[in-house]
Amino acid sequence: MYKYTRKDLSELFNIGKETLRYYENINLIPNPARNESGYRVYAEEDVLRIKFIIRMKNYGFSLREISDLIKMVSNDKCAHQDKLVNYIDNRITRVENQIQELYRLIELLNKVKENKHLGECDFFKSLISNS
Numbered sequence: 001m002y003k004y005t006r007k008d009l010s011e012l013f014n015i016g017k018e019t020l021r022y023y024e025n026i027n028l029i030p031n032p033a034r035n036e037s038g039y040r041v042y043a044e045e046d047v048l049r050i051k052f053i054i055r056m057k058n059y060g061f062s063l064r065e066i067s068d069l070i071k072m073v074s075n076d077k078c079a080h081q082d083k084l085v086n087y088i089d090n091r092i093t094r095v096e097n098q099i100q101e102l103y104r105l106i107e108l109l110n111k112v113k114e115n116k117h118l119g120e121c122d123f124f125k126s127l128i129s130n131s
Contacts, residue, residue, distance in 0.1 A: 002033050002035070003042075003043075003044075004041065004043075005041060005042070006020050006021075006032075006039070006040050008042075009046075012047070013050055013054055020050075028049070028066065028070065029042075029046055029050060053066055056069070068087070069087070072084045
């Protein structure tokens with residue numbers, strides 16, 4: 001059942017209509033059907049996919065990565081299951097590495113914060129020497 005217009009989705013997700021058009025152009029979402037007036041209309045499945053895209057973008061995935069994920073899970077036969085598991089394992093490793101880097105950054109910033117009398121140059125030197 002088609003019930004959402006581009007304007008509806010734009011408002012629902014707080015994204016531009018151009019963004020939806022771009023997602024269509026790069027095949028992140030299928031080209032929508034059109035109503036009798038010629039307006040694009042979207043189904044509930046499209047809404048779910050857009051939610052997925054937005055969530056993945058918020059998690060730091062690129063549109064290319066999101067596209068790859070959609071292709072992997074869109075196959076009903078799950079022929080890409082091994083590829084998907086491998087992708088997930090690699091992504092977990094990347095996230096764990098990012099977390100470790102963020103912990104190191106917190107430690108570094110706390111060290112710099114302890115020395116409150118640093119001038120600008122000393123601040124930068126301290127950041128560089130402690131990294």
